[in-house]
Amino acid sequence: MxxxxxxxxxxxxxxxxxxxxxxxxxxxxxxxxxxxxxxxxxxxxxxxxxxxxxxxxxxxxxxxxxxxxxxxxxxxxxxxxxxxxxxxxxxxxxxxxxxxxxxxxxxxxxxxxxxxxxxSPGVERIVRVPHELDRFKDRPMYVKYFSETAETGLISENDGVFRLVSFDVETKCCVWGLADVRINREKAGKGRPLSKKQRQWQLNTPFDSLRLVRLNNP
Incomplete structure (x- = not known):
């Protein structure tokens, strides 16, 4: 069969x-x-x-x-x-x-x-970190990651649709910005582009804090 x-x-x-x-x-x-x-x-x-x-x-x-x-x-x-x-x-x-x-x-x-x-792998395929980051760097990615709250030291799980700004295999870290996709634009107001604050926002994540990175299907 x-x-x-x-x-x-x-x-x-x-x-x-x-x-x-x-x-x-x-x-x-x-x-x-x-x-x-x-x-x-x-x-x-x-x-x-x-x-x-x-x-x-x-x-x-x-x-x-x-x-x-x-x-x-x-x-x-x-x-x-x-x-x-x-x-x-x-x-x-x-x-x-x-x-x-x-x-x-x-x-x-x-x-x-x-x-x-x-x-085929599927439209929302997993992006293997760090091996495939460069290959898919121009694509919006859905990222699920762990972060530590500075005040309490508690670990929380967060997610978002990001664009890859840079990554470093020596320091094992990624820098992300917000992807220019509908779910992010809607936070600035319906029908509006990303705000200046959104365009300038960045997130640093160690490789080992990334729980899931996959291509985002618009």
């Missing part, structure tokens, strides 16, 4: 809408998540071999196995600034991987009737 999906229209093909993304979840958050079944390492090994056959243009963004004999793969296209593959890219990877899975099933190194689902 094989499914392909372009989920850049906002519908998440794999996760429930209420599920919160996190880095390394094997879904919208990218990375690898194995179910711990006897065949999942072999399935991953084959997927990694298949992705190499596309001459470096495609990369595996996420890989996940489920106990119900399902493999979920999200691929990205490195030559596309947004990282989104075309439907043709998804279908080409899916066909090649499906053929290799069928061979492994015949050889009894994988169980029969594995279900394969292939998709």
């Amino acid at each position: 094989e499914n392909v999906s372009m989920d850049d229209e906002g519908d998440d093909y794999y996760e429930e809408e209420s599920a919160e993304l996190y880095a390394g979840d094997g879904g919208g958050g990218g990375g690898i998540s194995l179910a711990g079944v006897w065949w999942d390492n072999k399935a991953l090994e084959i997927a990694e071999e298949v992705i190499l056959s596309f001459d470096g243009d495609l990369k595996m963004y996420a890989f996940k196995t489920l106990p119900n004999f399902t493999i979920q793969v999200r691929i990205e296209k490195l030559s596309n600034r947004s990282g989104s593959p075309s439907m043709e890219d998804i279908e080409a990877f899916s066909r090649t991987y499906r053929a290799r899975l069928d061979e492994a099933e015949l050889a009894k190194s994988l169980p029969e009737n594995l279900s394969l689902e292939v998709s």
